[in-house]
Amino acid sequence: MKENGQKVIEADHLVKIYRRGSEEIAAVNDISLSVKVGEFVSFVGPSGSGKTTLINILGCLDNPSSGKLVLAGRTVVDHGEALSEATLTKIRREIFGYIFQKFYLIPTLTVIENVMLPFTFYKKPGAENDVERILKLMGIDHRKDHLPGQISGGEMQRVAIARALVNRPRIILADEPTGNLDTRRSQEIGDLLKGLNQKEGLTIILVTHNPALAKRADRIIELRDGKIYAPVHA
Amino acid sequence: MIKILNVAYKNLLRKKTRSGLTIIGIALAAWVLVSLLGFNKGYESSLNRDIDNLGFQMIVTAKGCPYEAATLMLKGGTGLRYMPQNITEQIAREPEVEAVTSMLMQAVFDPNKGESGGYSAYLGVDPATFPQMKSFLEFKQGKWFTDPDALEAVLGYEAAELEQREVGDPLLIIEKNVEVKVVGILKRTGTQDDGTIFLPLNSVQKIFGVKDELTGVGIKVKKEADMVQFEEKMYKLPDVQVVSLSQVKQTIMTLVSTAKVMVFSIALIAILISVVGVINTILMSVMERLQEIGILKSMGATAWDIFKLIWLETLILCISGGMIGAALAMATAKLTEVLIRQLLPYAPSGGLVQINLSLIILTFGVVILIGLLSGVYPSWKAGRVRPLEAIRSQVE
Ligand SMILES: Nc1ncnc2c1ncn2[C@@H]1O[C@H](COP(=O)(O)OP(=O)(O)OP(=O)(O)O)[C@@H](O)[C@H]1O
Numbered sequence: 113m114k115e116n117g118q119k120v121i122e123a124d125h126l127v128k129i130y131r132r133g134s135e136e137i138a139a140v141n142d143i144s145l146s147v148k149v150g151e152f153v154s155f156v157g158p159s160g161s162g163k164t165t166l167i168n169i170l171g172c173l174d175n176p177s178s179g180k181l182v183l184a185g186r187t188v189v190d191h192g193e194a195l196s197e198a199t200l201t202k203i204r205r206e207i208f209g210y211i212f213q214k215f216y217l218i219p220t221l222t223v224i225e226n227v228m229l230p231f232t233f234y235k236k237p238g239a240e241n242d243v244e245r246i247l248k249l250m251g252i253d254h255r256k257d258h259l260p261g262q263i264s265g266g267e268m269q270r271v272a273i274a275r276a277l278v279n280r281p282r283i284i285l286a287d288e289p290t291g292n293l294d295t296r297r298s299q300e301i302g303d304l305l306k307g308l309n310q311k312e313g314l315t316i317i318l319v320t321h322n323p324a325l326a327k328r329a330d331r332i333i334e335l336r337d338g339k340i341y342a343p344v345h346a
Numbered sequence: 347m348i349k350i351l352n353v354a355y356k357n358l359l360r361k362k363t364r365s366g367l368t369i370i371g372i373a374l375a376a377w378v379l380v381s382l383l384g385f386n387k388g389y390e391s392s393l394n395r396d397i398d399n400l401g402f403q404m405i406v407t408a409k410g411c412p413y414e415a416a417t418l419m420l421k422g423g424t425g426l427r428y429m430p431q432n433i434t435e436q437i438a439r440e441p442e443v444e445a446v447t448s449m450l451m452q453a454v455f456d457p458n459k460g461e462s463g464g465y466s467a468y469l470g471v472d473p474a475t476f477p478q479m480k481s482f483l484e485f486k487q488g489k490w491f492t493d494p495d496a497l498e499a500v501l502g503y504e505a506a507e508l509e510q511r512e513v514g515d516p517l518l519i520i521e522k523n524v525e526v527k528v529v530g531i532l533k534r535t536g537t538q539d540d541g542t543i544f545l546p547l548n549s550v551q552k553i554f555g556v557k558d559e560l561t562g563v564g565i566k567v568k569k570e571a572d573m574v575q576f577e578e579k580m581y582k583l584p585d586v587q588v589v590s591l592s593q594v595k596q597t598i599m600t601l602v603s604t605a606k607v608m609v610f611s612i613a614l615i616a617i618l619i620s621v622v623g624v625i626n627t628i629l630m631s632v633m634e635r636l637q638e639i640g641i642l643k644s645m646g647a648t649a650w651d652i653f654k655l656i657w658l659e660t661l662i663l664c665i666s667g668g669m670i671g672a673a674l675a676m677a678t679a680k681l682t683e684v685l686i687r688q689l690l691p692y693a694p695s696g697g698l699v700q701i702n703l704s705l706i707i708l709t710f711g712v713v714i715l716i717g718l719l720s721g722v723y724p725s726w727k728a729g730r731v732r733p734l735e736a737i738r739s740q741v742e
């Protein structure tokens with residue numbers, strides 16, 4: 113899948129401006145980039161450099177102030193005008209799996225129930241057949257009937273990743289997925305993401321402050337003050 | 347596959363105390379609602395039964411004619427005036443009338459009665475309508491007449507004592523020299539019926555030779571009818587006088603409607619309080635879970651999905667509260683009744699708090715409506731949460 117160099121994300125002159133009183137902050141300041149199918153891209157940069165803002169825009173979770181965004185050939189934002197919220201919801205569940213720093217597991221649902229929670233709202237045909245495999249892949253199959261309170265932080269994040277995977281996303285968006293984990297657990301998560309990228313051919317967009325984790329990517333993009341500072345090719 | 351209902355339920359389990367307290371709040375409201383409405387219904391039907399027990403609330407007699415056996419006797423059995431029998435049909439045609447019954451009173455002096463003789467009063471009644479109208483009359487022995495023309499008598503409790511008759515005994519109507527058979531003896535009622543000897547109307551007319559004539563017509567007026575107005579209408583009939591219980595009934599009905607207004611206001615307040623409680627609980631849980639709701643949306647939940655989820659949570663709270671409240675109300679109905687009896691200046695006989703299936707269904711309807719209504723705003727608010735808010739709030 114990697115050899116097919118089709119672009120899955122094409123961003124063109126994206127700008128995001130926040131107003132704080134009379135002050136205007138360009139959190140994302142004219143960023144153009146593209147991501148190919150099956151690529152693993154890391155975003156790094158100092159705090160406040162706009163990483164989160166950028167990948168939220170890429171993931172259709174936020175609208176840019178101006179610019180154009182094309183996802184899998186479909187124009188999602190043009191001249192800062194986004195599609196309707198309902199259409200965006202469809203695109204989001206079709207294309208993305210999101211992983212965040214916090215895990216947001218529902219404490220009264222078991223591991224397996226949390227993993228399958230997305231099916232309550234939407235299920236790609238046949239997706240339920242992957243669940244067992246994903247649990248195994250994440251190394252949490254022996255924990256599936258436990259409640260989140262009964263497992264470790266690393267396991268919780270793996271549950272959250274499994275949950276992001278069950279609907280067969282094409283792109284995984286991970287914003288500091290190891291922010292709450294120690295070095296060992298972070299490394300495990302890094303291995304998992306790398307594995308997903310290599311074995312499953314998933315496109316991965318990762319934001320991290322952890323240099324070791326960032327290095328797992330094919331490409332590292334450094335942001336400073338909302339601009340691409342130095343695209344470093346690994 | 348895990349269903350949205352299950353997720354809603356599991357969400358409620360996360361804050362057991364809060365969910366529990368909200369359910370208790372709704373249960374109390376439901377309890378008040380069921381008890382009050384049950385009381386309202388019970389009170390009204392007991393009252394109606396008491397009023398029904400009067401038999402008829404109005405008697406039309408010929409002008410100047412005594413309408414009670416007692417008065418008749420005081421007047422020495424004289425002063426009887428008659429009305430034509432067809433007046434009954436005429437009255438029955440009035441829209442306010444529920445039922446009518448024709449009566450013919452006759453009195454005979456019996457020199458052997460008591461020390462210096464006395465009058466025996468015979469009331470001819472229509473076997474087709476009178477027993478129905480006075481359905482509360484109970485028999486100590488026997489039953490009503492076998493035939494509208496039968497030479498049979500039913501004796502009031504005191505009349506039976508005085509005449510010393512049992513069912514099956516003969517009773518001689520002195521002066522007319524007719525012998526009738528006692529077929530029934532009534533239980534004590536505490537009314538003038540106790541001293542009356544009832545005979546079929548036709549038989550009295552025949553025995554006393556007053557064909558096609560009546561001394562009185564008993565009228566049962568419809569509950570919703572305006573008694574005062576109807577009374578005036580009756581006075582327009584030629585040469586009649588009207589004896590009515592309209593004042594009494596009117597007063598009671600006013601009392602009832604005042605009680606009703608009070609009951610409904612209390613129920614309304616209880617409902618309002620529980621609505622506010624439910625909105626508060628759900629809104630709080632929505633606010634606490636903004637981030638999580640954002641995550642659900644990033645998973646593919648639509649605004650409508652979230653709306654449904656939160657609405658279901660509200661409904662679960664309300665339905666469980668409603669069930670507990672209804673059960674509580676049924677369990678404490680007797681207690682409520684005792685309490686109410688102590689509070690009320692006038693309480694009719696019979697069950698004061700009546701809880702039946704339709705009342706329970708009504709309460710459930712109200713409770714579900716509470717849930718639906720109070721869930722709207724929080725659910726709508728939750729549905730509008732943007733997935734971004736989840737991610738953003740972790741920056742802080
Ligand atoms: N909702 C907002 N309103 C106003 N300013 C915002 C908002 N969100 C972000 N910003 C500003 O935009 C800039 C970029 O923020 P962003 O969260 O994208 O940075 P980041 O690179 O993800 O930082 P970190 O590494 O700390 O997560 C910051 O200056 C931030 O203060």
Ligand SMILES: [Mg+2]
Pocket residue numbers: 163164165741
């Ligand atoms: Mg960030």
